[in-house]
Amino acid sequence: MSRLDINKTYKLFIAGAFPRSESGRVYEIKGANKKFIANPAMASRKDLRDSVVAAKAAQSGWANATAFNRGQILYRIAEIMQGRSEQFVDEICALEGVSNKAAKIQVAEAIDTWVWYSGWCDKLSSVTGSLNQVSGPFYNFTTPEPLGVVAIFAESKPSLLGVVRTLAPVLAGGNTAVLIASESYPLPAITLSEALATSDIPGGVVNILTGKTAELAPWVASHMEIDGVDVAGLSKKQEEELKLVGADNLKRVFRFAPTNNPERILSFMEQKTVWHPIGL
Amino acid sequence: MIIDGSESSLKKFLSELPPVDQVGAEARASMLATRSIKTTSKAWAIDMAISMVDLTTLEGADSAGKVKALCAKAVRPDPTDLTVPSVGAICVYNDMVKIARTELNSIGGSEVAVAAVATAFPSGRASLNVKKLDTQDAIDAGANEIDMVIDRGAFLSGHLGEVFDQIKIIKELCGNKAHLKVILETGELVTYDNVRKASYLAMLAGADFIKTSTGKVAPAATAPVVLVMLEAVRDYFTLTGTRIGVKPAGGIRTTKDAIKQLVLVNETAGPEWLKPSLFRIGASALLNDLLMQRMKLRTGHYASANYVTMD
Numbered sequence: 001m002s003r004l005d006i007n008k009t010y011k012l013f014i015a016g017a018f019p020r021s022e023s024g025r026v027y028e029i030k031g032a033n034k035k036f037i038a039n040p041a042m043a044s045r046k047d048l049r050d051s052v053v054a055a056k057a058a059q060s061g062w063a064n065a066t067a068f069n070r071g072q073i074l075y076r077i078a079e080i081m082q083g084r085s086e087q088f089v090d091e092i093c094a095l096e097g098v099s100n101k102a103a104k105i106q107v108a109e110a111i112d113t114w115v116w117y118s119g120w121c122d123k124l125s126s127v128t129g130s131l132n133q134v135s136g137p138f139y140n141f142t143t144p145e146p147l148g149v150v151a152i153f154a155e156s157k158p159s160l161l162g163v164v165r166t167l168a169p170v171l172a173g174g175n176t177a178v179l180i181a182s183e184s185y186p187l188p189a190i191t192l193s194e195a196l197a198t199s200d201i202p203g204g205v206v207n208i209l210t211g212k213t214a215e216l217a218p219w220v221a222s223h224m225e226i227d228g229v230d231v232a233g234l235s236k237k238q239e240e241e242l243k244l245v246g247a248d249n250l251k252r253v254f255r256f257a258p259t260n261n262p263e264r265i266l267s268f269m270e271q272k273t274v275w276h277p278i279g280l
Numbered sequence: 281m282i283i284d285g286s287e288s289s290l291k292k293f294l295s296e297l298p299p300v301d302q303v304g305a306e307a308r309a310s311m312l313a314t315r316s317i318k319t320t321s322k323a324w325a326i327d328m329a330i331s332m333v334d335l336t337t338l339e340g341a342d343s344a345g346k347v348k349a350l351c352a353k354a355v356r357p358d359p360t361d362l363t364v365p366s367v368g369a370i371c372v373y374n375d376m377v378k379i380a381r382t383e384l385n386s387i388g389g390s391e392v393a394v395a396a397v398a399t400a401f402p403s404g405r406a407s408l409n410v411k412k413l414d415t416q417d418a419i420d421a422g423a424n425e426i427d428m429v430i431d432r433g434a435f436l437s438g439h440l441g442e443v444f445d446q447i448k449i450i451k452e453l454c455g456n457k458a459h460l461k462v463i464l465e466t467g468e469l470v471t472y473d474n475v476r477k478a479s480y481l482a483m484l485a486g487a488d489f490i491k492t493s494t495g496k497v498a499p500a501a502t503a504p505v506v507l508v509m510l511e512a513v514r515d516y517f518t519l520t521g522t523r524i525g526v527k528p529a530g531g532i533r534t535t536k537d538a539i540k541q542l543v544l545v546n547e548t549a550g551p552e553w554l555k556p557s558l559f560r561i562g563a564s565a566l567l568n569d570l571l572m573q574r575m576k577l578r579t580g581h582y583a584s585a586n587y588v589t590m591d
Contacts, residue, residue, distance in 0.1 A: 049582055052582070056585065219582070222580070222582070223582040223584075224584035225582060225583070225584040225585065225586075
């Protein structure tokens with residue numbers, strides 16, 4: 001007798017928990033072979049609001065953790081992903097329709113990305129900060145500080161790597177993130193949230209929403225608590241609209257080249273300069 | 281008069297009160313909490329809640345500067361929007377009353393009341409003389425409202441007459457100069473029956489308001505407790521024709537919480553209680569959330585905590 005498939009209805013990842021969408025909605029995703037894969041939740045603007053509240057609440061704790069500790073936690077995510085790599089490979093194959101070999105390469109690259117950014121955490125301020133010369137009895141130094149809450153529109157392909165290479169640099173700098181997964185390829189982001197839940201990352205530091213990008217984008221744009229946006233998964237037109245509305249609270253809006261670069265971390269940070277009297 | 285003033289008649293009256301249906305009260309409170317209040321009703325509720333806030337600071341670290349900053353916020357909660365109403369009152373410790381009253385008067389906030397916590401707040405563990413002096417001192421400094429705590433130890437040991445007399449004495453001191461709010465500290469009263477008894481005891485002794493908690497003990501103003509107290513003031517009105525106010529305090533931090541309280545008031549005591557003279561909310565962090573929700577309604581986009589004051 002053949003066994004029935006257990007089709008999953010996924011939930012969101014907010015404040016370290018897995019709630020259903022407040023709206024109760026789900027939508028269907030199909031694989032490259034047009035066959036049904038799963039029902040992810042379709043997040044509403046209220047789920048976005050809840051995620052931002054969670055991200056804001058978690059932000060100071062994450063930013064005030066030592067950079068070394070943040071690096072260790074990012075490395076731990078790589079460890080957990082390594083253990084679940086087969087699941088990631090299967091999902092990428094089913095969604096993107098790529099070969100097993102190509103999917104394996106993507107997963108390995110995603111894991112290496114976590115390791116790469118975890119290394120940056122405690123080197124960032126030494127490499128990009130400075131001790132400035134001033135004509136007075138002061139120490140004057142400049143160090144990078146995180147912006148706050150960053151929203152990420154993950155690109156759809158490569159479906160896993162696209163998520164990791166946008167998320168890791170945001171976290172490395174001490175920001176907290178609200179990641180809106182790709183509408184058509186959300187599975188790797190959801191599975192990543194399951195990996196995150198078992199890593200040491202504090203609840204609320206990463207929040208992952210699935211749903212319709214076009215529905216959520218205007219609310220991200222106008223949300224006054226969101227300080228930066230990575231628009232990798234938005235169209236040029238959507239990006240322009242987001243910049244227009246986001247100007248209200250001076251959102252930093254970026255689209256990066258698809259490579260790993262410390263510039264990705266620094267874009268969501270501000271350089272803070274401190275004057276300190278000599279001799280105290 | 282319902283009672284003749286003797287302890288035995290008080291005890292008889294309180295022992296004949298019907299017991300609270302615990303399961304029923306909790307179910308009703310949680311059912312009312314699911315009401316959805318939207319758009320124009322929400323805007324009305326937010327403004328009403330702001331005008332009912334007793335903006336509170338009761339910390340050992342309170343300073344004159346902090347109290348003055350709070351006064352400014354009480355009069356004009358959102359300086360960028362003059363349509364936001366002032367809050368109901370400032371709630372401070374005894375020694376801050378004069379500072380608060382003077383500051384409020386000088387910045388055009390003479391209609392904002394100053395409430396002082398007196399009678400050895402929050403424990404209430406002091407001799408009657410000290411409690412009287414504490415109260416008199418606050419009234420002399422210009423307090424419009426006195427928030428007194430009951431002696432929970434005496435209440436729980438069954439010395440109801442003692443608790444009654446203390447409230448009565450403090451009420452006499454208040455006279456017509458100050459309103460008296462009686463804090464029951466429901467978190468220490470253990471059962472809903474005790475909450476009902478203490479509510480009636482306070483009302484019979486002359487309280488103008490009954491207040492749930494000091495904010496120093498958890499749990500504080502839970503919905504079923506507020507429900508029981510609202511039922512008590514409603515029934516007391518039927519009995520005597522006098523409307524007594526209710527003030528939940530402690531644990532009300534979000535606009536949603538505040539609106540749930542207003543729904544409870546409307547559905548239990550009735551719409552007559554929906555005004556600052558009969559319902560107050562003791563809170564500090566709540567005001568910022570109310571202001572942020574108000575901004576959301578006005579501008580259409582979600583607000584940020586960076587645009588309201590930190591306190």
